[in-house]
Each structure stands twice: as structure tokens, then as C-alpha cells.
Amino acid sequence: MKLWHWTLCVLLGAGTISAQSLTPEQIRDVTGTINTDAIIQNAETTQNWLNYGLDYAETRHSKLTGITAENVGDMGLAWSHNLQSRRGVEATPIVVDGVMYVTGSWSIVHALDAVTGEELWVYDPEVPGEYAYKGCCDVVNRGVALYEGVVFVGAYDGFLHAIDAATGERVWKVDTIENREMSYTITGAPRVIDGRVIIGNGGAEFGVRGYVSAYDATSGEMDWRWYVVPGDPAEGYEDPSMEAAAATWDPSAEYWKAGGGGTIWDAMAYDPDLGLLYVGTGNGSPWNRHLRSPGGGNNLYLASIVALDPATGEYKWHYQNTPGDTWDYTSTQHIILADLEIDGAARKVLMQAPKNGFFYVIDRTNGEFISAEPFVEVTWATGYDENGRPIEAEGARSKTDPWETIPSAYGAHNWHPMSFNPQTGLVYIPAQGVPLVQSTDPAWELNSHKPMSTMSGVGWNLGYLFNVVAPEATAFGHLLAWDPVAQKEVWRAEYVSPWNGGTLTTAGNLVFQGTADGRFIAYDAATGEVLWQTPVGSGVVAAPATWEKDGTQYVTIAVGWGGVYGMMQRATDRVGPGRVYTFKVGGDAAMPEAVNSERLSLVEGVPYDPNHVGDGLAIYVSNCLFCHGVPGVNNGGGVPNLGYSDAAMLMNAKDVVLGGSLVEGGMPSFADKLTEADVEKLIAFVQGTADAVRPK
The missing domain is CATH 1.10.760.10 (Cytochrome c-like domain)
Structure with missing residues (x-):
């Protein structure tokens, strides 16, 4: 165990704790009271950032007004902290009363003094380096959960860790992977509801069966598990929802041998009044439905929003965004809960802008479809009918010819969190387009390594080839302010590249976002006017957080370029290392020196045939x-x-x-x-x- 905690630092004179820093006793006092009620109560003031999306509704809207459109131009750096990371950093920090918990790549947890940036402890879950190839999209982690003095992190290699929030010592560790012969990972942040730590897994690209699990926060024992897709019919079905799902799959291809997919690797939200947990499900395995379920079918519950009982995992209802998904149109993207007035009536809704390019408003009490409209160019469907089913464009499921679908598998909006401001009534979406041409892979066989079969040598099971001809579309990225009631764009900010960071919006009439070209920007939430910006050490993919301590509002962003697009391409020569930056009005700390890429010249002179x-x-x-x-x-x-x-x-x-x-x-x-x-x-x-x- 690569573990640095407070007592060890003192004994070794490591210098990570100063005499002025927080003590374990102080940390225990402020973190020990964080529970479901505290997270719900914090939503009234949002003084702290206690949940991945700030509140259980995942709005990422802060009610703090210490930083406003009038004074944000005076914001400067309060401190920065080096995460010692060279890969992607996707975490939103958890902050409570001046204590911060944030993850870097490889799922390493850093506990920091949120006011000074001093390191309190570091916890390394020791993910083996050779495990990296078992995930599709970089060795990333989106953050931790905090509950009754314990920090929970899902490590990339599929273990869920419970860590003492005061010392960094391990409390327990449990394996969330039910079959170690398959390539499961964890990249998402856990949520804790009434003493249950809830976490899903990734891996649908490789051939796994998706599920979400709940563990007792005290003991680590599993309370329940809900599967997204049905398993082998010969072994029976776990519950009625799986029996119902099986009727939407063609068994002739024995889909269960490729797992079926549907992994729940990111989005979750919770309504304590309704007692419902909402999860977003992923793509099929293999991607290509012609190979996965040749007779067609909706293939439930792929690419869906599903409501569960968080106490038991019992299925309540679902809405399927993309029936019979064949494009990798996951619905694992951010889910936001809100109360909106629609057609003169108050509605309890959830909102989502998943990969497929449509913005959805769904009744969160029962899953009833309200509306869906494209927020970017879309070519796979012309719209949705009154029953909430897409009207697919002719040829969208081409079997043989190379075709370019918009959005591509990178998505019109990927995992990067969006935010909702009830004052402006707008949702702020990191929208994008990454061109891709796909065609059926005639050589594909499950778990078979074949030359030219895309990434089959490291276990991918896609059933597609890519870019056998050049795409015609142009890549783009922009911040989109979207009216969810009128279902229309209000303003946008154009960027030089896709893969820009998640968003934060505040009662100070602000929207914050980091960009692929290495800037951190504050916008007027109503108009989109740029009010402040600063360069940071690399492209940004994570979403910011804001919090207050002793009457001062701070804004924090974790920076480190990466993710599935960021592994291959970038929009700035600044390359890190991964850092946490915290800003405040009047901050005057020096920005760290940028590190520039040294990869400037094409390789030459290597002999070859x-x-x-x-x-x-x-x-x-x-x-x-x-x-x-x-x-x-x-x-x-x-x-x-x-x-x-x-x-x-x-x-x-x-x-x-x-x-x-x-x-x-x-x-x-x-x-x-x-x-x-x-x-x-x-x-x-x-x-x-x-x-x-x-x-x-």
C-alpha cells in the first residue's frame, strides 16, 4: 500500500503538514457529520461541495454570491497543487469546511487544506500499470464520495476503497467485479445514499454485462446489485425487469456471451422526496446491433435512463433514449433534476443531453416523455414522435457501406458535466463534434484478435471498422446555453477543439468552464459575455467546484488533459502536469510555470522494409x-x-x-x-x- 497519512508525514518529516494545517481531529470533526441529511441541507446554502454534482439533483448550481459578474474580473490564483500526474484528470473535488478531497489519474486520492492547498495525505490504491489496457478511455477517475468521516473511491481496477477521511488509512476494500476474466473498470464517482455506497462499472467496449451495485458504507458488504441487460436465459433471470428485457433481444446470436454491455459508468442522480435513484446506462456489446441482436429489438436497458429504489435496487421505470443502440450512443451522460413549468403546469423533470445529440426532458416521477430536440446537428434521426421514440433516418443502420453518422461515437456531449441555473432557466452544455466514419467489421468474432479488427488485440469487441474513408464533417467544440422549456439554443461560445471541460453555474450570474486549449473562463450566465479568463497548465476536461470558507468564496478546477479523445489529440502545447487550481477575488499567488510538449518533430532515420x-x-x-x-x-x-x-x-x-x-x-x-x-x-x-x- 502506497499510503501517506498524517502520522507518517510527521514521523518522516515529509513537510506536508505545517503547524498551521488542519489536524486529524479537526478533519474528523468536520467530516464525521456528513450524511444524507447533511447533503440535502447543504443544497439550501451550497456553502460546501458535498456530492459529485454538488447536490443530489446534480445541478452544479451554487447559490453563493461572493463572486459575481461585477467582481469576477478581480479573481486571481489563491493556490495550486501538483497532482504528480501525466494522464487525464477528470475529478470534481469534494469540499467540506476547508477540507478538500480530489483524485488524479490512476484513482489516487489527495486530501488538501482547501484554503492553503497544503497536502494532508495521499492515498494510492496501487492500480497495476498493466491494468491500463482494460479500459477504453484513459486511467481517469471523476472523484470521491464523503460520508460520516469516510472517503470512498472506485479505483480503475474495479476495487471500491473506503478511506479514513482524517488520516488516509484504509478502512476497507471490496472487489466490485463479478468476473475477473472480463475487462471491467471504474472511472466514475460513487454516491452515498442512506449509508449505501452506489457505484457502477465501465467496460462495454470489451464485452461485459453492465450493472450497478450498492455497498454498506460501514462494512463494505454488498446490499444489492441491479443488472442492465439480461444474462443467459438458461440460468434464469434475477428479477422481473430482466425477464422483460430479454423479450427485446434476439437470442439467436447468444448475446449474453458478449456480455450485452449497458455499463453504468457515470451518471446518477437522486430525488429524496420521491425515493428514486436515476442511473444512465451505456452502449451495447458489441456496438454493432446487427452482430449483437441480428433480429433487431430495443435491447433493453441499453442507452436508457432507469429509476431504481436506492434502498433495494428494485427497478421502477425506464425511458430508452436510443432503442436498439448501434452507434455507441450511451446515456451515461449527466442527469439533472429540476422543477419546471411546462405548458402552464409544474412538472418534476429530469434533463439529459446524451451522446445521441438530443436534449431530453422527462417526467422523473414516472418516466413519461415530455420533449426531445437536437442541440447539435443530428443525422441518425429526424426527431421523436409523441410516444418518445426516435424517428430514424433512412440508412442510419447501414450494414455494409461506410457511413458517417452525426454525432459520432464520441458524442455530441460526452461525460463532461453540464449545469443548470434556475435563475436564467438555462442548461450549460459542453457540446462537441468529432467526425468518424464506421462500417461493419466482416472479420469480427468475439474475443478474437485479428489484424485490422479494431483494437481486438487488447480485447475490444466493437464489430465496426472506422474511417476506412475520410470523414466529411468538421470537428467542433462549444459551450451551449440551452433553454430546456423552449428547447432551443440561447447563446454559445465557440472553441478551437472538441473535448472541453464540464461546467459550473452560480447565483452570481456566472458560468465557469475550462477548455481544451488550456484556459479557465468565466461567462455572464445570461448573455455569454466573457468576463474573465486565465491560462492553466494543460487542456481541461474536468468540471469546476465552488465553495465558501470564513466568508470567502473560492472556485477550484482540477486540470489534466486526457480521456478517450485527449489520449490521441490535443489543442495546446501545454502538457501539465496535472494540477488543482483554486481562485478567489483578490488572489495573488503566482501561476506555476507551464510545461510545453517536446514532441515537435516527426521521427526519422529508423530503417524498415x-x-x-x-x-x-x-x-x-x-x-x-x-x-x-x-x-x-x-x-x-x-x-x-x-x-x-x-x-x-x-x-x-x-x-x-x-x-x-x-x-x-x-x-x-x-x-x-x-x-x-x-x-x-x-x-x-x-x-x-x-x-x-x-x-x-
Whole structure:
């Protein structure tokens, strides 16, 4: 256990606690009272940030007014803290009475003095480096939960950890993965409701069965588990919801062998008055429905919003955003609860802007469809009928021809949290577009490594090939202010790139967002006018938090470029390291010096056989593409683009690819999948592509 806690720091003279810093006794006093009632009560003042989305409704709307549109221009840095991270940072910090808990990459938890930025302790769950390839989208973590003096974090390798909030010592650890032969991960933040820690898993790209689980916060024992999709009919169904779901799948392809997918890897919200927990479910496994369920069907409960009883896990109702999903249109994106007046009547609603490009307003009492309208360009459907079912465009499910669907699998809105301001009545969405062409993979077989079969060498099960022809669409990213009642855009802020950070909105008439090109910006919430901005150490993907201590309002953003798009591409030469930045009006701390990328020149001079380039391409697509990108097309994101490697790196590729010399950084060994001859062909493809790109 790589564990630094308060007593160890004192004994070793590590210097992470000063005489003025918080003591374990003080931390215990302020964190021990945080429970469900405290989270509900905090929503009245939002003085602290006690839940991933601030409140159980996940509004990310702060009622604090210490920072306003009038004085935000005077905001400056209060402090920054180095997370010692080189991969993606996606966490929103939890803050209570001057104590902050935030995660970096590899699920490492940092406890900080929220006023000074001093480190109190660090907890490393020791995720093995070789586990990195078992997730689709970087070794990221979106944050922790805090409950009765215990911090809970779901580690990337699927273990749920309970940590003493005062000392950083482990209280318990439990394995959430029911089948270790499958590639499950955890990247989302837990929620705690009435003493139950609720967490889902990721992994639908690889061939798993999705579920969400609840664990006793004191003991770590599992209270309940609800599955998203049905299992093997021969083994029976766990509950009536699974029996009902099975009728919407074609058993001829034995879908349960590929898991079915539907992982619940992010979105959750809770209505204490209704006693309902809302979860968003993921894509199918494999993605391609023609292979997963060839006879068609809605394939419940993929790409859906599902209401559960948080005490028992019992299914209550669902609404399926994308029936029979075949595009990776997950509904795991942020869910917000609000009370709106619609057509003259007060409605208890939930709102979601998932990957498929439509903004949904759903009655959260019973799942009744209210409205859905596109918030970006959409080509897969022309709209929704009165029953809440999409009207699919002709050819949207092409079986053979390469086709470009908008939005692509990257989504019109991915995991980056949106926010809702009841004063303006607007939802602030990190909208985007990443072009992608897909076509059926004729060679796909479950868990079979085949050259040119996308990422099959590391266990992906997609059933698709990508960009066999060049996309025609143009990439974009913008902040979108959306009226959920009128279902229309009010204003937008354009960015240079997709994959911009989550949003925060406040009663000070502000919206905060970090950007892919390395800025942190404050906007007028009503008009979209830029009121303040500052450069930060890399592109930003996480969402900010705001909180108050001793009458001063602070705004905190965790910075570190990464995620599935950020692994391959970036929009700034500033590359980290991952940091936490905290700002206040009148802050005058010096900004840390930026670290710039050194990947500026295409690799050259590595000898290769030109006849091996074609075979190298096929090996690259099935093993390397979604981490390293296309060699030389851009100079990489959080993971190096091999076209910009040092020549020595390519010449020593056998040590890396077969010998596992970089496994601690997340690069797995392919010794059981590739041969030395295969590595020679990979080198030929990388160097040959760099040589072809260089004149352009």
C-alpha cells in the first residue's frame, strides 16, 4: 500500500503538514457529520461541495454570491497543487469546511487544506500499470464520495476503497467485479445514499454485462446489485425487469456471451422526496446491433435512463433514449433534476443531453416523455414522435457501406458535466463534434484478435471498422446555453477543439468552464459575455467546484488533459502536469510555470522494409490505434503519438512492446499477442507513415 497519512508525514518529516494545517481531529470533526441529511441541507446554502454534482439533483448550481459578474474580473490564483500526474484528470473535488478531497489519474486520492492547498495525505490504491489496457478511455477517475468521516473511491481496477477521511488509512476494500476474466473498470464517482455506497462499472467496449451495485458504507458488504441487460436465459433471470428485457433481444446470436454491455459508468442522480435513484446506462456489446441482436429489438436497458429504489435496487421505470443502440450512443451522460413549468403546469423533470445529440426532458416521477430536440446537428434521426421514440433516418443502420453518422461515437456531449441555473432557466452544455466514419467489421468474432479488427488485440469487441474513408464533417467544440422549456439554443461560445471541460453555474450570474486549449473562463450566465479568463497548465476536461470558507468564496478546477479523445489529440502545447487550481477575488499567488510538449518533430532515420508497411497497418489498427492515434497526423495527446517518437524509442520497440519496459506507465506487454516479426512491421508502418506525412 502506497499510503501517506498524517502520522507518517510527521514521523518522516515529509513537510506536508505545517503547524498551521488542519489536524486529524479537526478533519474528523468536520467530516464525521456528513450524511444524507447533511447533503440535502447543504443544497439550501451550497456553502460546501458535498456530492459529485454538488447536490443530489446534480445541478452544479451554487447559490453563493461572493463572486459575481461585477467582481469576477478581480479573481486571481489563491493556490495550486501538483497532482504528480501525466494522464487525464477528470475529478470534481469534494469540499467540506476547508477540507478538500480530489483524485488524479490512476484513482489516487489527495486530501488538501482547501484554503492553503497544503497536502494532508495521499492515498494510492496501487492500480497495476498493466491494468491500463482494460479500459477504453484513459486511467481517469471523476472523484470521491464523503460520508460520516469516510472517503470512498472506485479505483480503475474495479476495487471500491473506503478511506479514513482524517488520516488516509484504509478502512476497507471490496472487489466490485463479478468476473475477473472480463475487462471491467471504474472511472466514475460513487454516491452515498442512506449509508449505501452506489457505484457502477465501465467496460462495454470489451464485452461485459453492465450493472450497478450498492455497498454498506460501514462494512463494505454488498446490499444489492441491479443488472442492465439480461444474462443467459438458461440460468434464469434475477428479477422481473430482466425477464422483460430479454423479450427485446434476439437470442439467436447468444448475446449474453458478449456480455450485452449497458455499463453504468457515470451518471446518477437522486430525488429524496420521491425515493428514486436515476442511473444512465451505456452502449451495447458489441456496438454493432446487427452482430449483437441480428433480429433487431430495443435491447433493453441499453442507452436508457432507469429509476431504481436506492434502498433495494428494485427497478421502477425506464425511458430508452436510443432503442436498439448501434452507434455507441450511451446515456451515461449527466442527469439533472429540476422543477419546471411546462405548458402552464409544474412538472418534476429530469434533463439529459446524451451522446445521441438530443436534449431530453422527462417526467422523473414516472418516466413519461415530455420533449426531445437536437442541440447539435443530428443525422441518425429526424426527431421523436409523441410516444418518445426516435424517428430514424433512412440508412442510419447501414450494414455494409461506410457511413458517417452525426454525432459520432464520441458524442455530441460526452461525460463532461453540464449545469443548470434556475435563475436564467438555462442548461450549460459542453457540446462537441468529432467526425468518424464506421462500417461493419466482416472479420469480427468475439474475443478474437485479428489484424485490422479494431483494437481486438487488447480485447475490444466493437464489430465496426472506422474511417476506412475520410470523414466529411468538421470537428467542433462549444459551450451551449440551452433553454430546456423552449428547447432551443440561447447563446454559445465557440472553441478551437472538441473535448472541453464540464461546467459550473452560480447565483452570481456566472458560468465557469475550462477548455481544451488550456484556459479557465468565466461567462455572464445570461448573455455569454466573457468576463474573465486565465491560462492553466494543460487542456481541461474536468468540471469546476465552488465553495465558501470564513466568508470567502473560492472556485477550484482540477486540470489534466486526457480521456478517450485527449489520449490521441490535443489543442495546446501545454502538457501539465496535472494540477488543482483554486481562485478567489483578490488572489495573488503566482501561476506555476507551464510545461510545453517536446514532441515537435516527426521521427526519422529508423530503417524498415517498405513491404511491411501494409501488414504493419493491420497490426496497428488491432492493437494501437485508439491509444496512440494515427502516426504523424497530429503530435499526440496524453499518450504519445508514435510518429513523433524519438528514433531510439522505435528502435527499442521490442523492449517496450514485448518486454513490458513501460508497463508501470500503462503500456502493456504484448508478448502473448505479437511476435518480433510483428513489431518489425509496426515499426515499418510508423516510420513509413511519418515519412509519407513529412512532405505535407
